[in-house]
Amino acid sequence: MTEPALQEGNKRVVLAFGTRPEATKMAPVYAALARQPGITPLILSTGQQRTMLDEALAVFGLTPDEDLNVMTDRQTLADLTARIVPQAGRTLRAMGADLVLVHGDTTTSFCVTLSAFYEGIPVGHVEAGLRSGNMAEPFPEEANRRLTGVLSTLDFAPTPGSRANLLREGKDPHGVFVTGQTAVDAVREVAGRVPLRPEWREKLDAGQRLVTVTMHRRENLPVMADMARALADVAQAHPDCHFVYPVHLNPAVQDAVRPALGNLPNFELTEPLDYAQMAPLMAASTLLATDSGGLQEEGAALGVPVAVLRNVTERPEGVEAGVLKLAGNDPDTLRSVIGGLLSDEAELARMRSARNPYGDGQAAGRIAQAVAWHFGLVERPADWA
Secondary structure, three states, X not given: OOOOOOOOOOEEEEEEEOOHHHHHHHXXXXXXXXXXXXXXXXXEEOOOOHHHHHHHHHHOOOOOOEEOOOOOOOXXXXXXXXHHHHHHHHHHHHHOOOEEEEEOOOHHHHHHHHHHHXXXXXXXXXXXXXXXXXXXXXXXXXXXXXXXXXXXXXXXXXXXXXXXXXXXXXXXXXXXEEOOOHHHHHHHHHHOOOOOOHHHHHHHHOOOEEEEEEOOOHHHHHHHHHHHHHXXXXXXXXXXXXXXXXXXXXXXXXXXXXXXXXXXXXXXXXXOOOHHHHHHHHHOOOEEEEOOOHHHHHHHHHOOOEEEOOOXXXXXXXXXXXXXXXXXXXXXXXXXXXXXXXXXXXXXXXXXXXXXXXXXXXXXXXXXXXXXXXXXXXXXXXXOO
């Protein structure tokens, strides 16, 4: 991707992020802002997830303008917060930021928002208004996104339901935009141009079904070993399926899942996959089983059924539309839901045909127009409905 020239008089919009999901969902926004006259986008990376973040940036051809490089081994949330807040403030000042865009619900998003607030710089919150209603699930994401929303000036809600959440909390409707989800923009673009890895293509050609698994949430760690054993039971009951699980680098996750899943012939544990590998894998899968947030939207965008390995979701539109099904983190329920789906082709077909409630692939353009509107450059964009 060509870096935009910094023209005198252009408004400097700093996109701040530090994890792979943020990078993939903000990449389309960066591209849309780069096409917007009067705007120069810049990237501030915190490096909250070093390796996975760098791989995601490479997929989209992006290079940070500034990098805080805060990641340390076995970092705690408190330590991470203490490193990001002061560094981000100094760096935003040095970058001459006129507006800061943050994404979603990470520690980076909240900390950079707090820093921008202290510096008197307005913040736009991409993927604003998602709510689970439970501060402990997901943790700390539910708190991060609520705290970010208190301080943001512009709120880019992916769905009408997210907008309604923000208005109930007292946000000014003038600063709330319904844009669709930028994850839809990103996953369709990458899945459409990157081929599936040959070894997985061979599995499909041999008549096996692919099932993509991700499981890493903090609130699931106390029961993750039991969840892994339930997944092992499902895999043994469905030898026609090849399960691919990119295991999170967190040592606690590795220790919980490898004993139960490491020796099954149809359960492949891999290193974390970059987005260029993950997007076509999801697109080729019969089912996604995940406790991630973004994969719920990406599955819906690709027409792939999703079993959500959580008790609640801040993305209820997918459950209502029928493309998501809550499997919880109770091993017996998980075993029943995922095993039941893999045994019921009619139900899978129904979920595949469900409408995608998360966007039309044009979210980034709406966000770029809203940013330009904020600076008085263009008309306000129409909401996505």
